[in-house]
Amino acid sequence: MKVLVTGGAGFIGSHLCAKLTGRGIDVRVLDDFSTGRWRNLVNLRVEVVAGSVTDTTTVDRVARDVDAIVHLAAVASVPESIKSPVRTHDVNVTGTLNVLEAARVPNAHVVVASSAAVYGNASGTVGAPFSPPRPLTPYAASKLTTETYATSWQESYGLPTLPLRFFNVFGPRQWPGDAYAAVVPAFAAAAVFGQPLLIHGDGVQTRDFIPVDTVASILADAVEDRVTSPAPIDVAHGTRTSLLELADILEGILQRRLRREFLPARAGDIRHSSGDGSALRALFPGLPPVDLHAALGETVAWW
Template identity: 50%
Template sequence: MRVLITGGAGFIGANLCAFLTGFPGVRGVVALDDLSTGSADNLDGTSAELVTGSILDRPLLDRLVAAADTVVHLAARPSVPRSLADPVASHEVNATGTVNVLEACRRTGAHLILASSSSVYGDTEVTPKHEDLATRPLSPYGAGKLAAEAYALAYGSSFGLPVLPLRFFNVYGPLQAAGHAYAAVIPAFVDAALCGEPVTVHGDGEQTRDFTYVGTVVRLLADAVLRRVTSPAPVNLAFGTRVTVNQLITMIGEILGAAPAVRHVPARHGDVRHSQAACDRLGLLFPNVDPVPLGDGLKHTVAWF
């Protein structure tokens, strides 16, 4: 089994490279990454081959996909605020880049696993969010992810391509970058708390999120690669836990032994209020998955910082 991971030098991609290299049944792992948010350092200690380049380079994609049995497509501009700042760039990478990857897969029939996002649901009051709910993205990022998964499913039905579109919710853990304007909530909070600075909460902190530890995500992705799991419909990748941002801060404070100071700023446009996955479809495809509990995952994450 040879695996190409687009976005392989990013947070989830590099964790997956580390998990897959040396895994029984995996003969080679190639990471394609333009290093726009990822870093070559993330691959230190793995035997994955890094190819520095873009999913917008179609000849390069054709060459790399031709040498792969499965493509895990993670490359993206993965941020709601960045998509609001530059919707066209977001569309180019997240939507057009995905069509490029699908075209390359169509030539060889490679199995494609795609990272979509819970942001496709938008701000619905319905929780948990089942995959058959109407999708109403609130941001260009969410719209691009919806387009990406729609294209993947269309390539499945039109060309018989074996695809698995997964809607990731909030993934966290080691290698997730902190200290920049678009940092995700857990690394931003842990980084601030360790520096003795207040954590910044957008809104009242009663918004909820469904967090999944990256170790759980990469084990599930590896299982999907090895069993060539496909689905004719999108599948939520989260486990239905619902935690408020305020509860998260309390948990981080307990691990660090001191409650972080909190600074409230206005809620961000494009952010959804509540996020919690229905996970019955995931359970049917991956009956043996055993997610790392949030408290344990937070301890591993704090230890990594």
């Protein structure tokens, strides 16, 4: 089996490459290294093509002989999407279209990365089935379009696709300055280097954290079993952990007191974000329950 991973040099992509090669699957990476890193792929037996998903000739060439494509390449930063909406559209939407079109030739199974950002709702609680999509940023709009294309290519061309809405993925190789570098890498780095944990707002806001190793397993199982869905699936455990609880867990792992510094709440910050994990568990019955303590321990150890 041969799998094309677009964005394979990125945070999630590199964990997926390791998972797939560990299962004896041939992997080809297409990445323009705009946010991805060569060192994420060190020691992995993968074929790497440096290029962009916006280049149809390249995409057609790298997709020609694959059984599956995991399409992760994207402008994955909300602030960057606000700064460069047209570039975000080109990479995230036209790039996805290029991948879907290229996949039709070998009838490759396509797994597409969408995001919890499609739910929007800055002030309240997000998470299916409670909230319909309400994209509030160019990034969120591009992701909603991406998943819509994936499902419509199923209907129109019979292409097997699986659109996935990732919630808060965390783990090793995620840097505080990175696109999604939400709270976990920021807290982990601060804790390890003896800095205070910076908490915006009261710290009671919650997130649905999912370890990157779990996400890599889901993606690898999806391509091996050619899992499809006619509708987007939340990649979430359906749990809520507050930032204060996260700080407590880190304290337990490091066995020392960590200073918290409270800053004003950020405009537009989502209060509570949790997904509906039931559809995911139905598709992937072997999904392990979340062990935040163990996964955070691995993340801290990486630092």
